[in-house]
Amino acid sequence: MHNQQLFLCHFAGGNCHSFQFLYPHLKDFDIIPLELPGRGRRIRENLLTDFDLAATDLYNQLITKLTNNRITIYGHSMGASLALKVVSMLEAKTEIECTLIVSGSHGPTPIKRTLKYNLPEDEFIEELKLLGGIPDEIYADTDMMQIFLPILRADFQLLELSDLNSLPPLKTPVFVIMGDQEKHLDEIDNWQRFSQTRINTKIYSGGHFFIHKNAGKLAADIKTWTNKHFMHTYPSQPFPL
Template identity: 45%
Template structure:
């Protein structure tokens, strides 16, 4: 890792079905930062690559991307929903290499072990589509367009499998970075947000904002404020 670039780096990991473009709505708030969204194979700039369905493989793929882009000792990891679980594992992998994020910011997820009773990635097509409508975050023009939906459906199912199997099979351990957690007040597991406290050996803070699972889109200013404060506080 080179230290000649003084800009703090923000690495962003997308939610299920997301891509490198999922956080464009935040970019304008980070003009003075190195803003680096990354993505899993099978979508966005990596559309020709094989889709991953394994949590450990997904975390390692993203970890390798981050290591290859690290230029500053002042960096932060942010992940939403599935991405929140992945950044926790990525932080552990980075620690093994001697890289400790200034902080981890997680949103839309109550943390490891707090799983839904639904196993969405195994649902029949219509039920799966209804779940996507309930969660929000995907335009109706995609859900209602047969060709578009058939294109994104296997990507989203694979991502749900990554997230859901991680909740049941993976052992995620505490990291040395502070954790800042955010959830929407209408999310089903919002009362469990303090679960994240057990996954840091440092400080923990949380905030509940107005909205459902994709509350981040209506709270760009608040979310960017939390990320900036997290990287400045440490």
């Protein structure tokens, strides 16, 4: 019997190794990290700057790795929007039963915000520092930054130019987690626009990359949410986590 499959969608600048900090806490899962081209194991491939192409790439990876028809998909930040699109594609094309967990994101909105991907280098780096998640030693390493910056710009571009507002609401249950210091925390209920059922939300302590300081807690919530969904015991009202 196969373990429950957990598919991971990385954040901007991330790769297949971005969620390694969670693995020791999720030994009951078969963890499958999805990865966009141009980084990690796919470093020799061209970067994508089109959201739909990126989502299709992740979808195709997922389809080839399925071992059962019940799966959990988790995405952080950019990965949250990509996971939303992937689940929508699964609902439209397959009989796969999913549960979706997203973090570090208030979801796609109809509000067009200032584009960051095409900022001058110094301004772009300042925006990255505000988000956190990149160690100071990386910023200090000029050669390393010249590797990371094109990846980050491509990821910012595909996300910032995406438009998911016409996406039909999901039948899949959605669990949303954000940090209490995140800039758009007050917009967390925006995710409700993308769900036919009432979303569940939870707030952790921390900024945009609160996940790194809450690995055990996040893993426990992933387990609880997945078990309650696939045991068909999750209530119509948000359950206490």
